Amino acid sequence: MTQVQENVPELMRALVTREVGSEPIMDIADVPVPKWRPGYSLIRVKAASINQLSNTIRKGGFGHTPVPLIQGNDGAGTIVTSERYPAGTRVSAIGGNTFGITEDGMFAEYALIPDGLVTPISANLKWSEAGAFGINFLTAYGAIQRAGGVSAGQNVLITGATGGVGNALVQTVSALGAKPIAVVSTEKKAEYLRDSGIITIDLSTDNVVEKVSELTDSLGVTLVLDPVGGPLFPELQRSLSRQGTLVSIGFTAGNTPQVDLLDLIAGDKRILGYSVNDESESWVSEGLAAIADLAERGLLKPRIDSTVTLANFEEGYARLISRRAVGSIVAMID
Ligand SMILES: NC(=O)c1ccc[n+]([C@@H]2O[C@H](COP(=O)([O-])OP(=O)(O)OC[C@H]3O[C@@H](n4cnc5c(N)ncnc54)[C@H](OP(=O)(O)O)[C@@H]3O)[C@@H](O)[C@H]2O)c1
Incomplete structure (x- = not known):
């Protein structure tokens, strides 16, 4: 029409x-x-x-x-x-x-x-x-797909969890039935997430590797979704389980982090990049409809x-x- x-x-x-x-x-x-x-x-x-x-x-x-x-x-x-x-x-x-x-x-x-x-x-x-x-939740939806999806109850470590993309990742991971573990840098940010029932690591008081180990019976997480990059990256890599996957989405804290190749190789880990801007218009159309549906059901806001x-x-x-x-x-x- x-x-x-x-x-x-x-x-x-x-x-x-x-x-x-x-x-x-x-x-x-x-x-x-x-x-x-x-x-x-x-x-x-x-x-x-x-x-x-x-x-x-x-x-x-x-x-x-x-x-x-x-x-x-x-x-x-x-x-x-x-x-x-x-x-x-x-x-x-x-x-x-x-x-x-x-x-x-x-x-x-x-x-x-x-x-x-x-x-x-x-x-x-x-x-x-x-x-x-649009961008925040479509990026979250696409980054999760890039990792091959999430399963019910899966622990997923998410950085910058009160940022635009990070918060969308937390909500989308929850909406898909997995368990976000949020990472933030201040008590105020942690308070907002904890009030929403999200397990949260506060960088001002916690060590990421130790906390993840504590929360996962020393296994590590199978998936990290990272819109932050920078100096925290090595800790995120170490928090991965054997054969775990880290999806790099952004770099507000820096785009040249250190990668521990011994840990990567010996742990058989994967580091992937994801960009929503490289998705086709037909994928975007379907993805937008999928996240709009989740919002309609009150799962994303x-x-x-x-x-x-x-x-x-x-x-x-x-x-x-x-x-x-x-x-x-x-x-x-x-
Ligand atoms: N790959 C894609 O398709 C795609 C799509 C959209 C956006 N992005 C990228 O994703 C990243 C995050 O975007 P966003 O919209 O979520 O940004 P945002 O709302 O500003 O959140 C970024 C988070 O990064 C953390 N951070 C660490 N160091 C920082 C610094 N020096 N300055 C500002 N924040 C810092 C902060 O969390 P804490 O203080 O808690 O650490 C902040 O909440 C950006 O690099 C953006 O370009 C990528």
Whole structure:
């Protein structure tokens, strides 16, 4: 069904990245609303996540970034024009490996996204929650598949467990019947997880290898899901059981960790990488539908640390890199 693009203004407010680098130049400007075309959905964006990817891009850490660019690779809103969804449908959308990276994304009142990267989203989620849903939970879902799935009762060690991806991993592992063991760096973060009934290792007081050994009768975990990397990596590797698998998803703490090859070889362990941006559009479409269903059933809900307005984006990024956030940071777009 083709919807007519009516009541759409010529211009919209957008956060435009003018220059990337250590001191990026970004400002709010009036720019043309994208024109709908077949195969795409025009969305009135309500919320978009302020995440590590967009921060890396604006800081010039993502190869060639064409500017001016509207960033924002993850968000939610309502359908304006689409062949696939009726106008007014609440949707979550991700940018795949282009939108918000090399083509205009969701830090704007309107965004034009391929139909396959859009999915209807549960009314259980507030706009702020829906705005941090797509990338985080799709990454979690894909990383678990990359490891071959999880089984009921399986212990799964998860780092950065109050971060956007980490918290999605904790919730998705639980939703699939396995047992997350969360790793966080502060008592405040540990408290939030323990209050939700999650077994938690607090790096400010605990040693990861010892704690994992204690929790697993000295066997280690068969799976580690790691969005953090950095100096903790060797401890994560040592926490694996024989023939265990570590899936590396991100590197907020550093991308050149030490790998103990003797432990890797003698323990017959596997270290895998995972990137959601390399998934096909058809996989993304199916994956988005699967996680949207889990959200509809009340099993997945992004934890939101704080919201900012689009104009206050710097406040959002400052919070993101502070390492104090408990949950995702979302820009609300009225
Ligand atoms: N592979 C993929 O497909 C994919 C998809 C999305 C995101 N990612 C990547 O996954 C990583 C995590 O993303 P996210 O959205 O979960 O980020 P986030 O919300 O900022 O969480 C990152 C976590 O990393 C930990 N951390 C350790 N050192 C840090 C530092 N110096 N600064 C900030 N945080 C630090 C923090 O937990 P503690 O303080 O508790 O240690 C924090 O909660 C990023 O590298 C991102 O680019 C990958």
